[in-house]
Each structure stands twice: as C-alpha cells, then as structure tokens.
Amino acid sequence: MSVYTSVGEAELAAWLTRYSIGQLKSLKGIAAGITNTNYFVDTTHGRYVLTLFEVLALDELPYYLELMSHLARHGVACPAPIADSTDSYASLLAGKPACLVTCLTGSEVGAPSSAQCQAVGEMLAAMHEAGNTFPKRMDNPRGPAWWSATAAGLYGEMDASDAASLHEEVAFQERYRFAHLPTGVVHADLFRDNVLLDGERVAGFIDFYYACNDVLLYDVAIALNDWARGEDGNIDDDKARALLAGYQSVRPLTGDERAAWPSMLRAAGLRFWVSRLLDFYRPQAGEMTYTKDPKVFQKVVEEHRARSDFWL
Ligand SMILES: Nc1ncnc2c1ncn2[C@@H]1O[C@H](COP(=O)(O)OP(=O)(O)OP(=O)(O)O)[C@@H](O)[C@H]1O
Ligand SMILES: N[C@@H](CCO)C(=O)O
Numbered sequence: 001m002s003v004y005t006s007v008g009e010a011e012l013a014a015w016l017t018r019y020s021i022g023q024l025k026s027l028k029g030i031a032a033g034i035t036n037t038n039y040f041v042d043t044t045h046g047r048y049v050l051t052l053f054e055v056l057a058l059d060e061l062p063y064y065l066e067l068m069s070h071l072a073r074h075g076v077a078c079p080a081p082i083a084d085s086t087d088s089y090a091s092l093l094a095g096k097p098a099c100l101v102t103c104l105t106g107s108e109v110g111a112p113s114s115a116q117c118q119a120v121g122e123m124l125a126a127m128h129e130a131g132n133t134f135p136k137r138m139d140n141p142r143g144p145a146w147w148s149a150t151a152a153g154l155y156g157e158m159d160a161s162d163a164a165s166l167h168e169e170v171a172f173q174e175r176y177r178f179a180h181l182p183t184g185v186v187h188a189d190l191f192r193d194n195v196l197l198d199g200e201r202v203a204g205f206i207d208f209y210y211a212c213n214d215v216l217l218y219d220v221a222i223a224l225n226d227w228a229r230g231e232d233g234n235i236d237d238d239k240a241r242a243l244l245a246g247y248q249s250v251r252p253l254t255g256d257e258r259a260a261w262p263s264m265l266r267a268a269g270l271r272f273w274v275s276r277l278l279d280f281y282r283p284q285a286g287e288m289t290y291t292k293d294p295k296v297f298q299k300v301v302e303e304h305r306a307r308s309d310f311w312l
Contacts, residue, residue, distance in 0.1 A: 003029035074130035106196035106203025114242035121246030131185025186219035221268035273297035
C-alpha cells in the first residue's frame, strides 16, 4: 500500500486549476511503490499520474523533473512532467511537494525475456545519449566514498565471513579509478520495478530519483545485475548478452570501458549490497521502506569475482 498522504477530490480539483489539463473526473490510489504516494488522475483531457513526494523536498525536485522533461523531449520513453500556470513542474498539495506526469502504458515485468532485456539496454543507451545535452548536474550521493564509509560502520555487526567478503570488495574497488571513462546522466536504479514494458517495447523508465551524473558504464552494470538475474540469483548469460547487445546497438562501449567492465559489474553490485545492508542494520524510524535482502547482492558480487566470461 503506498498511499501515505490522502488527497480528497475537492482539494485536488482546487489544485488542478493551476493546470490546463481539464476538469477532474476521478482519482485512484496506486498500490505499488514504496517511497511516495501515487494516484492515477483522470481529467477531461486524459489520464495522468500524481506523485506526492514523501521524502524529497520541493527545492530538490527541479533536477529530476527537468531531467525527465528533457529526456521525454528527446524521445526517451519516460513520463513527461506537466507544467502549471507558473511554468513549474511541482508545488505543494496536502502539505507535500507534488507533480503530475503523463501516464504510460505497460507494466512491470518480473521475469523478462532476452528480447525485453535487449530493449531495455537499447533504451538505456538512448537515455545516455539524450542526457548529453542536459545542463543541470547532480553528484552521485551513493558513490565510492559513501559505500566505503557506510561499510566501515557495519563490519562490526556483520557475520565475520560476510564482513570479510565485503571488506575485500571495498578494498578491491578502492584500487580502481573509473574517472577516465565516459560520464553523463545515469538513472542509477534501473531495476525491473523501474521500467514499464508493453510486450517487447519499453513503455517507460520511471523513478528517476537516484539519477545523477556519473560513469555511464556504471548504469549498464546496475541494469544488467538486475535484469539478467534469475530467480536462483544467478546471472543468465543470454539475458546479459541481450542487454549488452541492445546497449551497444546504440552506443558501442569504448576500449577503456570494455577493460573496466568486470570491475564495474562488481562496483554496481557493491552499491546495492551496501544500501541493503544499511537498510537492514539501520532502518530509519518512520521511513516507509521494507528491507530487501542484502545477500542477493553479496552473491552477485562474489559470482562476478569468480567469473571469467563477461559477455563482451
Ligand atoms: N508515469 C506513469 N505511468 C503509469 N504508471 C505509473 C507511472 N508512474 C508510476 N506508475 C505506476 O505506479 C507504481 C508506483 O510508482 P513508483 O514505483 O515510482 O513508486 P514510488 O513509491 O514513487 O517509488 P519506489 O517504489 O521505487 O520507491 C509503478 O509501479 C507503476 O505501476
Ligand atoms: N533498487 C533498490 C531499491 C531502491 O533504490 C534495491 O533493489 O535495492
């Protein structure tokens, strides 16, 4: 259940007068999602998605909403934010920062086919290319400095062999410098639950709230570690190759990127291993998240360590 903030029809109708999207017909809470409150909003002009932000503040939203607008304008499949009469994408509703975006077709796919993985890889590369002309910047709040410091605070509470494995990975990554690799706008959380698919077509990437400027290859590795991972936790070779083939059909990897790829797959796994450990050991009071299993990403990292074929 993810309607944390209730909005009444009268309150919404009054807020909608700032938009040029017709009259409110109905609103319906969206059950999926864990961070924000989402509603489908039907007006006389069509269907929109209303998001009330439960964590981000109003002044933090322009980077993300302007990025989505930029990407949609460039033909990347993602929701387009709707501007109000002050030309803003967000304002307060029921005391929360809120925005309206276009409603996409399609749905989340838990067990994607290789063709769907290929389509996601291709759209990710299109997103990276379109991001080249986005002028705003955002540092990655969950980069190497973050995961090293966060892991350091958790070793003492972890099982000794898990802590040793985590420490080994943090130390391994500290020896790598990815600064020479191509950078740009990355989604940074392109998991299966953040993509709507319509058959084999990507209907849209959603949830851009970890997007930032970072190494492009990192985004490919994050996506592959989730999209190609089967129920047994192992990476499926066909899906991994398909995602990479889709990506490279738009943006072929450079020689430096190919050389960095095995370490980058581990770095991308480490980031989610650490964030899931943090949620597990330090659940935030009042934060509306349920803990996802850190072991899944420990296994991903340890498998990549032992791997010899990286699908390139
Ligand atoms: N633009 C959109 N068009 C159609 N459906 C959407 C759109 N945005 C979100 N949804 C639907 O709403 C659900 C919840 O959205 P989302 O996953 O963004 O929730 P959240 O709580 O904001 O984020 P998260 O769950 O990742 O913390 C999605 O699974 C999707 O089904
Ligand atoms: N996609 C993340 C959660 C949101 O950042 C995970 O599965 O750990």
